[in-house]
Amino acid sequence: MTTNSDFNGFENVKLVTGANSSSVIFSVGGPADIGLEPVFGEFCVEGSGYDWQSAVAGHFTDAEPAMLKRFRFDPEAGMFCAYGDDLAALHAVATVVEAMLADADTLRHAMRVAVEHDLLD
Template identity: 55%
Template sequence: MTNTDAFSTLPNVKFVSGESSSSVILAANGPADAHLEPLFAEYSLEGSGYDLGSIVHALVLTEDAVLLKRFRFDCEAGMFCAYGSDLEALYAVATGLERLLADTELVRSMLAVAQERDLFD
């Protein structure tokens, strides 16, 4: 069972708790993802919050598609955001995003999946 304390171990993704739902967020084009800019550029993307959402979506589809029913995306140009009331699902999304931030080959792979499945906004 995931609790809110688990999110404090994540170095880049921020957890925001709300009354009826919570969110995991990351500012796009910031220090945590700046190194991914050349990879996004290969796909003519800026690395926006929407683009981060697309690769997270691809990762979830690849690893546990059922998880998509347990949270929602609400990305903006400058921010990645996933929200919902299921802390375990949000933690899975947050750790997936952390993995992407740490693994450029995984990002490259998920960019290909996102393109193949037409996940880019």
């Protein structure tokens, strides 16, 4: 069972808990993703929260499509956000975002899938 403390190891993605659901958030445009601008540029997007949504959706569309039913997205231009009441699913989202931040090829692959499946927002 996933607990709030399982999110403590993430450097860039934060868990915010609420009464009825929780959210994982990542503030885009900072030091964590500054080097990924060229990857987003390859797909003619700027790396906004909406673009991170597309990348996460692309990842799960490719790797585990059923996961997309276990949480919802609520990004803004400067923030990626996924929310729901399934902490395990949110932990998976946080893990994917951290992986994309650490490896441009992981992000690039997810964006390719997003383009192929018309997931760009």
